[in-house]
Amino acid sequence: MEKLVHISNLQKIYPNGTHALKGVSLDIYKGEFLSIIGLSGSGKSTLLRCINRLHEPTSGTIEFSGKDVTHISGSELRQYRKSIGMIFQHFNLIKRMSVMDNVLSGHLGSIGTFASLVGKFPGSVKEKALNNLDIVGIREKADLRADALSGGQQQRVAIARTLMQNPELLLADEPVASLDPATSHSVMKYLEIMNKQHGCTVVCNLHFLSLVRQYSTRVIALRAGEIVYEGKPQDITEEWFKSIYGEDAVEVEIE
Numbered sequence: 734m735e736k737l738v739h740i741s742n743l744q745k746i747y748p749n750g751t752h753a754l755k756g757v758s759l760d761i762y763k764g765e766f767l768s769i770i771g772l773s774g775s776g777k778s779t780l781l782r783c784i785n786r787l788h789e790p791t792s793g794t795i796e797f798s799g800k801d802v803t804h805i806s807g808s809e810l811r812q813y814r815k816s817i818g819m820i821f822q823h824f825n826l827i828k829r830m831s832v833m834d835n836v837l838s839g840h841l842g843s844i845g846t847f848a849s850l851v852g853k854f855p856g857s858v859k860e861k862a863l864n865n866l867d868i869v870g871i872r873e874k875a876d877l878r879a880d881a882l883s884g885g886q887q888q889r890v891a892i893a894r895t896l897m898q899n900p901e902l903l904l905a906d907e908p909v910a911s912l913d914p915a916t917s918h919s920v921m922k923y924l925e926i927m928n929k930q931h932g933c934t935v936v937c938n939l940h941f942l943s944l945v946r947q948y949s950t951r952v953i954a955l956r957a958g959e960i961v962y963e964g965k966p967q968d969i970t971e972e973w974f975k976s977i978y979g980e981d982a983v984e985v986e987i988e
């Protein structure tokens with residue numbers, strides 16, 4: 734399998750001294766759907782944010798398509814970020830803007846530039862935005878304000894927004910943590926479509942093992958900033974579950 738991301742001995746120590754990643758080495762392969770699990774505070778978000786350089790790694794290296802991106806800056810960093818889509822637990826839409834404008838903002842990869850360009854997109858870009866809303870099944874909501882939509886619909890807008898970038902890599906940080914079980918599946922399904930139909934490699938932080946088993950091709954578990962499990966989702970045994978989540982943990986299912 735071809736490597737998309739190669740992470741070597743990544744350490745992240747926050748300015749307050751918290752040692753969030755303690756030498757993480759990980760390869761992410763093109764086309765895979767990799768889930769990251771682990772207790773709250775184990776370093777899942779920190780890892781995603783180091784990959785797209787929202788956080789500065791303290792040491793170690795990150796390579797993307799064979800290129801060292803650990804310390805790139807300026808236009809090189811902006812270009813790099815354009816190839817990476819990001820989905821957050823709380824959607825990160827601009828609430829007072831329309832669904833359509835939120836999706837269009839993905840075309841630029843930067844909201845700042847966007848504000849000055851509202852209404853100035855060529856027809857082809859608008860068509861692509863509508864098409865992306867179609868893909869996530871909410872084209873008819875295009876003209877509504879983003880905050881008029883339900884949580885699941887807002888997350889689908891966020892997915893349509895990242896589709897504007899044609900990202901090579903999608904980083905999803907607990908994309909369904911604020912949603913009910915049925916809605917969770919309706920969002921996961923679109924991440925699956927991005928993965929399978931649009932060839933986008935997905936890395937997804939998840940809390941529910943049943944979702945991990947259903948949607949991912951591989952899973953890693955973090956505990957206190959270190960990788961403690963790497964394997965196929967269906968191979969997570971009771972023993973591994975307890976070593977990841979602690980002796981007293983009990984698996985909760987999402988239907």
Ligand SMILES: Nc1ncnc2c1ncn2[C@@H]1O[C@H](COP(=O)(O)OP(=O)(O)OP(=O)(O)O)[C@@H](O)[C@H]1O
Nearest residue numbers: 747749751753771772773774775776777778779780
């Ligand atoms: N900006 C920050 N400054 C200082 N410490 C931080 C910062 N962000 C995270 N941390 C700390 O780093 C560690 C890892 O946090 P992180 O958010 O990566 O965990 P997580 O696995 O995503 O947890 P959760 O499941 O709750 O989202 C925690 O101890 C956390 O308190």
Ligand SMILES: [Mg+2]
Nearest residue numbers: 777778779906
């Ligand atoms: Mg987190």
